[in-house]
Amino acid sequence: MxxxxxxxxxxxxxxxxxxxxxxxxxxxxxxxLPRGDRPVFVMPGFLAGDGSTRPLRRTLDRLGHTTYGWDLGRNLGPTPEILDGIVDRIDEL
CATH class of the missing domain: 1.20.5 (Single alpha-helices involved in coiled-coils or other helix-helix interfaces)
Structure with missing residues (x-):
């Protein structure tokens, strides 16, 4: 290989x-960075997953925000499954 x-x-x-x-x-x-108590939905870049956004989410959490990963696995672009998953995830939050 x-x-x-x-x-x-x-x-x-x-x-x-x-x-x-x-x-x-x-x-x-x-x-x-702004401090606050706002919820923040963090989406990973193309071909990345929630692990790649962990440092950003931790920083925002420490500033008082409540952060949420997208929980959809690897970002494969705007497929119908991903788009539906984003809508469902936002509805959950």
């Missing part, structure tokens, strides 16, 4: 770097 392509490997390395940058900058960024 061949290893991952250079592009895929670079994408994975970049994702680790972005997570590190977010983690390191969080104390500074928190000063400028």
């Amino acid at each position: 061949p290893g991952p392509s250079i592009l895929r490997l670079a994408t994975e390395v970049a994702a680790v770097g972005e997570l590190g940058a977010f983690t390191m900058s969080a104390p500074l960024v928190k000063r400028w």
Whole structure:
């Protein structure tokens, strides 16, 4: 089995770097983020899942917001199942 392509490997390395940058900058960024008690529904980027939004949700939770992941697995784009799932999830909240 061949290893991952250079592009895929670079994408994975970049994702680790972005997570590190977010983690390191969080104390500074928190000063400028709005505080509140609003519910926040967080959707992952294309081909990502709720795990990728966990750092953002934790930061917002610490600022007083109530966050919700989308609970629909991996974001495969606007398929009928995903669109119906988003509507159902928002209705639950």
